[in-house]
Amino acid sequence: MSDTKKYVDQWLRDAHAMEQQAETILEGQIDRIRHYPALAKRMETHLEETKSQRERLEDCMERRGISASGLKDASAKFTAMMQNLGGVFAGDEVIKGALASYSFEAMEIASYRILAAAAEADGDAQTAQLCRDICTEEEAMAEWLKEHMPNLTVAFFDRANADDTEAKR
Numbered sequence: 001m002s003d004t005k006k007y008v009d010q011w012l013r014d015a016h017a018m019e020q021q022a023e024t025i026l027e028g029q030i031d032r033i034r035h036y037p038a039l040a041k042r043m044e045t046h047l048e049e050t051k052s053q054r055e056r057l058e059d060c061m062e063r064r065g066i067s068a069s070g071l072k073d074a075s076a077k078f079t080a081m082m083q084n085l086g087g088v089f090a091g092d093e094v095i096k097g098a099l100a101s102y103s104f105e106a107m108e109i110a111s112y113r114i115l116a117a118a119a120e121a122d123g124d125a126q127t128a129q130l131c132r133d134i135c136t137e138e139e140a141m142a143e144w145l146k147e148h149m150p151n152l153t154v155a156f157f158d159r160a161n162a163d164d165t166e167a168k169r
């Protein structure tokens, strides 16, 4: 087996684990940002996209004859869970969450740019196209987060300065 093919297979498994992690992180965040409906709605849309990305990667991996790495997926889920727990008592968790989400999208964008080029080098145009398609979805999410960062900060201060402690989140 060529190194190119070997790495494409490995990086597809990594991407699959990454999407599982994304799923867990998004589910945790949506739970905690109910006072920010625009952000919650966008994250719900991206959660559906993320599930579909995972499924499309599974189809792609099946076509290439590779299995998902169960161990890596399990540890990715655990890391994501801990990441969610970490924000519970922060107070500014919506801001920390937006920061973390943007960083995660940037990592996804880089991963799929790399994978698309790698798949192209491996002569697998179908996988390359899938990675470009997914990358477009990640870029749209990153762009939305970037655009809404100032509004989110203002909305956060509106809540943080409110007397009602329940409203602070």
Ligand code: MG
Binding pocket: 019, 022, 050, 053, 108, 138
């Ligand atoms: Mg994704």
Ligand code: FE
Binding pocket: 022, 046, 050, 104, 105, 108, 137, 138, 141
């Ligand atoms: Fe994403």
